[in-house]
Amino acid sequence: MLCYASGDGGAFDILYSRHRLAVYSFLKGMRPSSAEDLCQEAWLRLVKASASWKAGGNFKAYLWRTARNLAIDDMRKKTPELTVDVQSDDGGRTAEIVPEAFVAAPHENLVRREELAAVRAAVAALSPADREVVLLRTQAEMSFAEIASATGAPLGTVLSRMHRALAALRIKAAGILSEKGG
Numbered sequence: 062m063l064c065y066a067s068g069d070g071g072a073f074d075i076l077y078s079r080h081r082l083a084v085y086s087f088l089k090g091m092r093p094s095s096a097e098d099l100c101q102e103a104w105l106r107l108v109k110a111s112a113s114w115k116a117g118g119n120f121k122a123y124l125w126r127t128a129r130n131l132a133i134d135d136m137r138k139k140t141p142e143l144t145v146d147v148q149s150d151d152g153g154r155t156a157e158i159v160p161e162a163f164v165a166a167p168h169e170n171l172v173r174r175e176e177l178a179a180v181r182a183a184v185a186a187l188s189p190a191d192r193e194v195v196l197l198r199t200q201a202e203m204s205f206a207e208i209a210s211a212t213g214a215p216l217g218t219v220l221s222r223m224h225r226a227l228a229a230l231r232i233k234a235a236g237i238l239s240e241k242g243g
Contacts, residue, residue: 065111073111076120077104084128086200090184091132091193099135103128125201125211129193136189183233191226194219 065072084103089096106127184192197208205223209216 065114073108076107080121080124083201084124087125087196088128088132090181090196090200091129091189092135093185095132095135099128099131102131106131119210121203122207122210125197125203125207126213129197129211132193133189179233183230186233187226187229191222191229194222195226195230198223 065076081100081104085096085100088099088103092099103124107124110123184195187195193212194208197203197211198205203211205216205219208214209219212219214222
């Protein structure tokens with residue numbers, strides 16, 4: 062970030078390419094219909110903050126706190142979202158990277174899409190605080206200490222939220238498996 066703040070435009074490109082998908086995925090999990098706008102706003106705020114960036118500042122914590130705060134502000138303005146977007150607004154594919162190992166026969170892809178939709182629905186059904194911790198841990202690959210720093214919550218609270226969220230997701234997964242006879 063210091064390189065970008067001192068005028069190196071290529072440094073921003075590197076930061077953006079490293080973190081854009083994780084930020085977008087986090088925001089998509091928190092606010093599906095607003096994710097694109099919120100993601101753009103997070104990066105715009107980062108650009109504006111670059112002029113006053115101080116040495117020793119934690120770029121990752123700043124970026125995630127900004128994205129988190131934008132999602133919270135959006136939640137306050139709008140009604141809660143419990144929908145799961147499987148397709149993009151134009152009816153095309155979602156912006157997902159599917160590893161080559163997951164490319165399978167059409168019926169297997171359908172099953173995987175249904176499972177993915179079930180997982181998304183289960184995550185969307187979590188409380189906003191629990192969902193935030195799960196998404197920061199899984200999408201942003203943040204440590205629990207980083208999540209605590211980004212959210213302003215004590216480490217114990219973050220760990221408790223993750224524990225509660227995983228317990229709820231296990232119950233939901235057991236229900237899905239029993240419905241499929243698995």
